Amino acid sequence: MSYSQELKVAQLAVQRAAILTKKVFKEKAKGTLSKDDKSPVTIGDFGAQALIIQAIRKNFPSDEIVGEEEASSLRDNKDLSSQIWDLVKEVRLEHPDSDSLLGGSLSSEDAMLEAIDQGSSAGGGKGRIWALDPIDGTKGFLRGGQYAVCLALIVDGDVRVGVLGCPNLPVDDTTALNEDMGANQTDQEGMGVLFAAVQGQGATSQPLSTSSLGPSKSIHMRPVPDIAQAVFCESVEAGHSSKGDNAAIAGKLGITSKPVQMDSQAKYGSIARGAGDLYLRLPVRKDYQEKIWDHAAGDLIVREAGGVVTDANGKRLDFSQGRTLKNNKGVVAAPEAIHAKVLKAVQEVLGLR
Numbered sequence: 001m002s003y004s005q006e007l008k009v010a011q012l013a014v015q016r017a018a019i020l021t022k023k024v025f026k027e028k029a030k031g032t033l034s035k036d037d038k039s040p041v042t043i044g045d046f047g048a049q050a051l052i053i054q055a056i057r058k059n060f061p062s063d064e065i066v067g068e069e070e071a072s073s074l075r076d077n078k079d080l081s082s083q084i085w086d087l088v089k090e091v092r093l094e095h096p097d098s099d100s101l102l103g104g105s106l107s108s109e110d111a112m113l114e115a116i117d118q119g120s121s122a123g124g125g126k127g128r129i130w131a132l133d134p135i136d137g138t139k140g141f142l143r144g145g146q147y148a149v150c151l152a153l154i155v156d157g158d159v160r161v162g163v164l165g166c167p168n169l170p171v172d173d174t175t176a177l178n179e180d181m182g183a184n185q186t187d188q189e190g191m192g193v194l195f196a197a198v199q200g201q202g203a204t205s206q207p208l209s210t211s212s213l214g215p216s217k218s219i220h221m222r223p224v225p226d227i228a229q230a231v232f233c234e235s236v237e238a239g240h241s242s243k244g245d246n247a248a249i250a251g252k253l254g255i256t257s258k259p260v261q262m263d264s265q266a267k268y269g270s271i272a273r274g275a276g277d278l279y280l281r282l283p284v285r286k287d288y289q290e291k292i293w294d295h296a297a298g299d300l301i302v303r304e305a306g307g308v309v310t311d312a313n314g315k316r317l318d319f320s321q322g323r324t325l326k327n328n329k330g331v332v333a334a335p336e337a338i339h340a341k342v343l344k345a346v347q348e349v350l351g352l353r
């Protein structure tokens, strides 16, 4: 299957949602709630989830959706709910097909809350399931650093389409990663990139637009002739992946440069286009199960750009297990030619071999 309609809808829906998240940031409309696990969720997360689910429902009404957010906390917080509705009802993508493809505005605040709640699928290994993270890297978003609007289509457990909208990454695929990318990236010229991939058809990048889909370019991981020169990416959050293990792995590989820390699946997009080389995410908490919406799009984009993505045991990420990657521990993403060597270092450091 070509998945061309799924790709187009996903790209336009992510672009439309990114218009909302950028507006939320600019207007400092950063009403924030704290979830049960103490992580933040903002107006942007809820609004983007509503808009993307509306687009999926309009085009693929019988598909299931695994979305990160749910509306229960908003039903108890009318103030926040109406702030979100005020933004959501105004958002427009200036694309000729926008209304017919994505659906015009949602009909009411209640319809918006209902849309948000349609992301409650349990997931699994059968049928068509969209994995949606309306803002990945919410902490980065609040800091003005990296975040990503993430959408992937999983069919019978395999990721077939992946789209990442990264409003605060440079459009230019060749811009080197630097330490400043983690925070205070203002909404300036030259920022905003949309990554996409379809299984078997390669990965692309294009400018994140507020109207049409810009010209897309094929992206590839870069060759790493000397592993000691590899640039590796890790999370900003010390609780999300082990900085100590990463440093020990880098040491074994002879890498002396500091890791580039950035929030969200922007890390997957960055290595896929050869702006960096490795992404390591080794668990800090033994009991944490990674969520499918934090990895599905990035996993496909990196693999379609010539990379290999496994967990610390060398297993492919398994998206057929429900809302989490319960069969996997950690993430090791690298160009195909050096993945085995990186994995060996990971396993030596973790005592897995």
Ligand SMILES: Nc1ncnc2c1ncn2[C@@H]1O[C@H](COP(=O)(O)O)[C@@H](OP(=O)(O)O)[C@H]1O
Pocket: 039, 068, 133, 135, 136, 137, 138, 139, 234, 235, 236, 237, 239, 240, 241, 262, 263, 264, 265, 284, 285, 288, 291, 294
């Ligand atoms: N203890 C933990 N270990 C690993 N990931 C975690 C975690 N707690 C939260 N996360 C996830 O880490 C994601 C951010 O990834 P990163 O650290 O690469 O920026 C969060 O996504 P959200 O920001 O969408 O909630 C959240 O799902």
Ligand SMILES: [Mg+2]
Pocket: 039, 040, 041, 068, 138
């Ligand atoms: Mg979250």
Ligand SMILES: [Mg+2]
Pocket: 133, 135, 136, 137, 293, 294
């Ligand atoms: Mg996330």
Ligand SMILES: [Mg+2]
Pocket: 045, 068, 133, 134, 135, 136, 137, 138
């Ligand atoms: Mg999120």
